[in-house]
Structure formats: C-alpha cells, structure tokens
Amino acid sequence: MSFVGADSSENGVFSVKVEDLHLDALGETVVLAVIGEVDLATAPVLEESISTAFAREPDMVIVDLSEVSFLASVGMSILIGYNERAGDTRFRLVASGAATYRPLQLTGVADTISIFPTRDQALAEG
Amino acid sequence: MNAGQQQLDDVQDGDLHFRVPASAARLTALRHALTEWAQECGLAAEDREALTLASYEAMANSVEHAYADHVEGVLDLRAVRDDARGQVTVTVTDYGTWKPPPINPGSRGRGLPLIRGLTKTAVITPTEHGTTVTMTWPAALD
Numbered sequence: 001m002s003f004v005g006a007d008s009s010e011n012g013v014f015s016v017k018v019e020d021l022h023l024d025a026l027g028e029t030v031v032l033a034v035i036g037e038v039d040l041a042t043a044p045v046l047e048e049s050i051s052t053a054f055a056r057e058p059d060m061v062i063v064d065l066s067e068v069s070f071l072a073s074v075g076m077s078i079l080i081g082y083n084e085r086a087g088d089t090r091f092r093l094v095a096s097g098a099a100t101y102r103p104l105q106l107t108g109v110a111d112t113i114s115i116f117p118t119r120d121q122a123l124a125e126g
Numbered sequence: 127m128n129a130g131q132q133q134l135d136d137v138q139d140g141d142l143h144f145r146v147p148a149s150a151a152r153l154t155a156l157r158h159a160l161t162e163w164a165q166e167c168g169l170a171a172e173d174r175e176a177l178t179l180a181s182y183e184a185m186a187n188s189v190e191h192a193y194a195d196h197v198e199g200v201l202d203l204r205a206v207r208d209d210a211r212g213q214v215t216v217t218v219t220d221y222g223t224w225k226p227p228p229i230n231p232g233s234r235g236r237g238l239p240l241i242r243g244l245t246k247t248a249v250i251t252p253t254e255h256g257t258t259v260t261m262t263w264p265a266a267l268d
Contacts, residue, residue, distance in 0.1 A: 040153060
C-alpha cells in the first residue's frame with residue numbers, strides 16, 4: 001500500500017491511497033481510495049494516480065470515491081477519459097450519496113461506467 | 127480565511143459578493159465560503175451541495191474558457207437571498223469571451239449539463255463584455 005500525491009492547501013487533505021490486490025476471481029486489481037475534494041486544484045493528482053494504475057496493465061482498476069466530499073466535472077472528465085481508454089482493463093467506481101453519485105448520474109457517467117455502492121460489492125462481482 | 131470578500135457595491139447584509147482573479151487556485155476558498163453561506167441561509171443539505179457544485183462549475187468555466195487569451199481577468203461571485211420570493215440566487219460573472227460548448231465535447235464539457243441538472247433555473251447571458259450565469263434555488267428562508 002502506498003500514498004501518492006497528498007495535497008494540503010485550501011482543500012484540506014487530499015490523497016489517493018493505492019492498494020494492489022491479487023484476487024482469484026478478478027486477477028490483478030488496483031484499488032485507488034480517493035480522500036478529500038476533487039476540483040481543478042486536486043484533479044491533476046487524481047489523473048496521475050489513475051494513469052499510474054493503468055500503466056501497470058492490471059486486470060481491473062477500481063476508483064473508490066467513498067470518502068470524496070466534492071466531485072467537480074473536471075474529475076468526472078478524467079474518469080470518462082480513462083474508461084474510454086481502458087482497453088482490456090476493467091474499470092469500476094465506488095460511489096454513493098449526494099456528493100458523488102448524484103453528479104455522476106446527472107452527467108450520464110453512471111450510464112457508461114459501472115458504479116458500485118461499496119468497495120466490497122465492486123470486488124465481489126465477477 | 128480571506129477569500130476576497132469586498133464591499134464593491136451595496137451588498138446587503140446576509141448577501142455575498144467576491145471579486146477575485148479568475149484562477150483555479152482561488153475557487154476552493156470561494157466554494158467553502160458559499161457552502162457556509164448556504165448553511166446560514168438554512169438550505170437543506172441536498173440544496174447546499176447542489177448550489178456549491180453548480181456555482182463551482184460556473185466559476186470553473188470562467189477560469190478555463192473566458193480568459194484563454196488574456197489571463198488577467200477577474201470574476202464576480204454574488205449570492206443573494208430573496209426572502210420575499212423564498213429563493214436564493216447565485217450569479218457568476220466574468221468579463222471574457224463566451225465560448226459555446228463544442229458539439230462533440232468528448233470527455234470534457236460536463237459543466238453545463240451539471241449546472242442545469244443541479245439548479246431550479248439556470249440562465250446564461252453572454253454579452254460583448256462577458257458572461258453571467260444566474261442560478262436559483264428555492265429556499266425556506268428563516
């Protein structure tokens with residue numbers, strides 16, 4: 001487990017925790033636990049983290065937004081971009097609640113990327 | 127925290143007016159100030175989040191597009207409570223050039239749909255001097 005790109009300014013603490021899992025059912029899985037507020041200031045850290053995860057060419061990348069309290073469209077654009085370029089890597093999000101799931105729904109992201117209410121559910125489905 | 131509150135005009139007690147350089151770094155503090163203001167107005171949690179996100183998107187739009195050619199611009203953020211009508215209004219004004227969204231925005235361009243989805247009414251007024259986005263939410267004001 002490692003932390004990348006902690007950023008503490010007006011946003012308080014923003015960080016992305018990276019976890020590599022080796023799962024029988026799903027194969028190599030990288031889970032990115034995002035903590036804090038995703039906006040223009042912090043989005044480059046998110047992008048860098050997802051880019052690094054995909055560079056390892058895992059079987060699956062999960063971006064867990066459970067602890068994200070604000071998600072601007074710049075963040076959603078990054079998620080959409082990586083989903084489109086995911087290739088053979090499966091791409092899943094964990095999101096629920098007004099701060100993340102609602103904007104993902106309103107922008108149609110929820111129609112194109114698989115979103116699970118909890119990380120366990122994202123990891124459970126084959 | 128000084129996010130740039132200024133007494134530029136006749137700001138009514140309980141209203142907000144910030145004029146700041148249109149740069150991404152300034153928007154986080156403005157957003158937090160808006161959330162606090164919405165809380166003081168007594169908005170429900172869901173409306174507070176909608177107001178904060180939609181206003182942020184409008185400001186981000188100004189930062190990213192309006193001043194692409196000349197970076198020295200400012201933006202005005204105003205938040206006004208209208209007790210008589212039972213609503214709150216947020217306006218974001220920049221003095222750059224309005225860029226209509228591209229027909230195929232690709233992975234970008236989700237700001238405006240998001241603003242529309244999060245507001246009761248959202249009006250975008252481009253003029254030759256700049257662009258104003260006016261957004262309202264119903265509010266059971268004290």
